[in-house]
Amino acid sequence: MASEVSQTPVTENKVAEEAAATAATKPEITATEAVAVKENNAESNGADTANAQEKGDDTKASAGEDTKKDGDNATAAAAANSKTEPAPKFNVHKTNFEKDVIYLYQFSRTPLLPSLSPYCLKVETWLRLAGLKYENVDHKMRFRSKKGQLPFIELNGEEIADSAIIIKELSARYEKNLDAALTTEQRNVSYAMIAMLENHLIWIIFYWRAKYPDNVLKGYKVNLQHALGLRWPNSILNFVFKFTFGRKWFQGSKKLKAHGIGVHSPEEIEEFGKNDLKVLSEMLDCKPFFFGDEPTTLDVVAFAILSQLHYLSKDISYPLRDFMTEKCPNLVGHVSRMKERCFPDWDEICTKLDLNAHIPKPEPETKEGKEGEPEKSNEQENDSDKNEKEMEKDKSNEKEITEENKEKEETK
Structure with missing residues (x-):
């Protein structure tokens, strides 16, 4: 309703009446000036109405373009979802089956x-x-x-x-x-x-x-x-x-x-x-x-x-x-x-009583170190490192004890 009202043309009588009212409320403004002001306001209102219509058309056009883009985006998203759909569920006992086995x-x-x-x-x-x-x-x-x-x-x-x-x-x-x-x-x-x-x-x-x-x-x-x-x-x-x-x-x-x-x-x-x-x-x-x-x-x-x-x-x-x-x-x-x-x-x-004796069994992996000797496992390496550290500690303790004994003998 507001847009419809703004588009109705302003009559001269109405302008005159509004000018008289303005002059009555503001004595410093003459009637002629009031009429001129009202006419200017009417012209500006008409211009604003035209601008509003143009903006409305632009808004509708942009909305149409956005709708079209949204439709295109939805189509693309649907296509992407169809490509990334989860694998179908099989009604079998062996769900982790190997293909063609x-x-x-x-x-x-x-x-x-x-x-x-x-x-x-x-x-x-x-x-x-x-x-x-x-x-x-x-x-x-x-x-x-x-x-x-x-x-x-x-x-x-x-x-x-x-x-x-x-x-x-x-x-x-x-x-x-x-x-x-x-x-x-x-x-x-x-x-x-x-x-x-x-x-x-x-x-x-x-x-x-x-x-x-x-x-x-x-x-x-x-x-x-x-x-x-x-x-x-x-x-x-x-x-x-x-x-x-x-x-x-x-x-x-x-x-x-x-x-x-x-x-x-x-x-x-x-x-x-x-x-x-x-x-x-x-x-x-x-x-x-x-x-x-x-x-x-x-x-x-x-x-x-x-x-x-x-x-x-x-x-x-x-x-x-x-x-x-x-x-x-x-x-x-x-x-x-x-x-x-x-x-x-x-x-x-x-x-x-092997159900799959026909399938070759994987042999245990044995890595070879230097000179064809089998490499030690991580646990064996850790154990050997611990033993070496303990031996080094014992040697250092022995050295400290011998040095203390020497110092005692020298003091004596």
């Missing part, structure tokens, strides 16, 4: 076998044949995949579960297809044989383990304190193992019956296993591996399952293992060849 989660080692799980041994064997960089995570069997399985891997912040899917994904990513040289017919045979091994023979072994959990601990010499990372007495751990392994893990006979193998008698199940071994033995024949001189995926799966039989302690009676040893010696030879090919550190693994 495969982290394998599996069961703990045993004195007779790298893994009690054929599926875990299958994945590790394949990783070694493919020559990929991997590391076992010592999780003491506490973790499971989102599918509730072992094994599973973590790669660059991503979890991959199930042994078949792991091998399929890694084969595609790293172009490490062990079956690349096979014909279509050989691949079909391989697929059928793997299905027999993983969906039939392996369940026959699981049936025996579920029925005789004591023999599992004794047959593979399992140390549950080491495997689980617990300090409980082995007697308690063995009891818990029998309950969880025989009942909860396999849900007793329900899971075995749901598969179909559990509805048969022990004699029938044993016969099924012998037939599977006989088919494998006839297919292998005299070849080093199932399809020639180089191992394929079928060799990996067969080794992972057959080793569960072959490396069971002789102190434990198991007819299926004895049948393979006596009637299928070529399968025993196949297991030995795969072991030598993929696990040259087998003895070290089973002796030290």
Whole structure:
């Protein structure tokens, strides 16, 4: 409203009235002079109004420029923030992972076998044949995949579960297809044989383990304190193992019956296993591996399952293992060849129960001083300095004592 009032033109009558009022209040000023003063004031008010308008326009223009600058600054700041956004959080157990390193989660080692799980041994064997960089995570069997399985891997912040899917994904990513040289017919045979091994023979072994959990601990010499990372007495751990392994893990006979193998008698199940071994033995024949001189995926799966039989302690009676040893010696030879090919550190693994025996351990640094002598550590240097200082103090004290004695003798 104030700006609107200041822009209204001043009339002559109003000027005259204001001049008369001025003259009445100030007699020393004439009416003519008062009129002149009012006119001058009116002109100055008009000029001020024009200046105010110009200043308003300038202010609006500058405000527009500031707004534009603020917008540009906000855009630049947003771009800068997008560049400096924090690294994404990965939903994996190994958060400080190294790029392109495969982290394998599996069961703990045993004195007779790298893994009690054929599926875990299958994945590790394949990783070694493919020559990929991997590391076992010592999780003491506490973790499971989102599918509730072992094994599973973590790669660059991503979890991959199930042994078949792991091998399929890694084969595609790293172009490490062990079956690349096979014909279509050989691949079909391989697929059928793997299905027999993983969906039939392996369940026959699981049936025996579920029925005789004591023999599992004794047959593979399992140390549950080491495997689980617990300090409980082995007697308690063995009891818990029998309950969880025989009942909860396999849900007793329900899971075995749901598969179909559990509805048969022990004699029938044993016969099924012998037939599977006989088919494998006839297919292998005299070849080093199932399809020639180089191992394929079928060799990996067969080794992972057959080793569960072959490396069971002789102190434990198991007819299926004895049948393979006596009637299928070529399968025993196949297991030995795969072991030598993929696990040259087998003895070290089973002796030290080391999950990562394949990774070179850093040697302790030993620096050499002059003339090839090893340099002393800081603590050793500090100790030697202290000894030297103490010896110097003793020498100075001895000198002082001898000088005092000489002075006494001279005075006498």
